[in-house]
Amino acid sequence: MLASVMAGVDGSAESLAAAEWAAREALRRGLPLRLVHVWDRHPHPAQEESVSAVQRHLARSALRQAQDRARAVCPDVRLANELVEGPAIAELLKAAEDAELLVLGSRGLSGFTGFLVGSVAQGVVARATRPVVLVRAGETAADELVSTDYDSDGPRTGYRDVVLAVDLDAPGDAEIEFAFEAARLRGARLRVVHAWQTPILGLGPGEVDLLNDPHRAEEWQNALTGALRLWCDKYPDVEVVATVTKDQPRTALIRAASGAGLLVVGHRIAERPLGRRTGPVTHAAIHHVDCPVAVAPHV
Structure with a gap:
């Protein structure tokens, strides 16, 4: 077919x-x-x-x-x-x-x-x-577009951002490709977001600096840039803004999607004892984000 x-x-x-x-x-x-x-x-x-x-x-x-x-x-x-x-x-x-x-x-x-x-x-x-x-x-179609005027009845031009949530612990090509293609089709900017948290672990002498937030943020930013490099090369016409934030993933996702035209999240296909179900981040996206949400499955 x-x-x-x-x-x-x-x-x-x-x-x-x-x-x-x-x-x-x-x-x-x-x-x-x-x-x-x-x-x-x-x-x-x-x-x-x-x-x-x-x-x-x-x-x-x-x-x-x-x-x-x-x-x-x-x-x-x-x-x-x-x-x-x-x-x-x-x-x-x-x-x-x-x-x-x-x-x-x-x-x-x-x-x-x-x-x-x-x-x-x-x-x-x-x-x-x-x-x-x-x-x-x-x-409606108007909800996909940005307004050039604060007046809700003002002229609209250009597509709102496509937002992609990336889990750097288990990034999936499916959601990344879907988001880049969606942004390309719309001529929209792609905003990529990863949320990280300070790990809870026991530290020995001399290891305190491992939890230095600025250093960890820089490491996550470099990791995100690396994960996107192939796709940026494949889609050179897509403007990409990649950011990392220290926050709960669900909270960061909902905040990032505010004002977006489309949110893209991944969903890992896995059999669980109670059958397949969505993870907490995907669950939060489809229940609390008010723009269209694309869920792209990956293994």
Whole structure:
């Protein structure tokens, strides 16, 4: 199957925002947009025919609505839609195997409570082998752009920064490449952030200087620069600002993403006793960052 940008839609406001974002991304990448709605039929045997007919009607309606929204914002996008029956997480993962990325919606909540990410979206992010982008309800094309005026109605020009969180203890090529490519496609600046903390360990005589914060910050900065050197050479047109900060990774990530157009984080694919799940930094990103979040899996 031809590579595509895929969006999972269900008729909700957040999935419609995801469809719009996916349409814009498909145009940027020169790929078709594939809208997929998954419905899981579990009617009572005595009501199977009538309930299934209603479910199928609602599913087709959700697809049409998403298609209309995508075409409204991107009339030139090549578009296909698909109705799939089965368990949502499994079918979305299966459908996304041939996609370049999968886009899903996340519901915005007010205040410090963060974002409500449904069980389907969380399950997909935890198990996906392709990048997954989560988009909040209400996200529009204007939110990707910077304003040249403090007036919210002022003219907008240029894309907001793409922010990449890098864990130098286990950096993944997948998220680094995704972030550089996203910045290149947008002509945006790429801000790369690594957070570090003073280790808790026993020190012997003469070892106190090992915890000298300025020295450690310089070491981390050099390590980050080294980790990015290959990608900077591969993407010479991307402006890169790489910084290290002494802070909790989750706190630094949320702060860095403020005002960004896209946040990119990695997700290490690993089997755990309770099954695959997201790590604490990725969890914080998808629940508390208000711009679209791309989660790129790596081994």
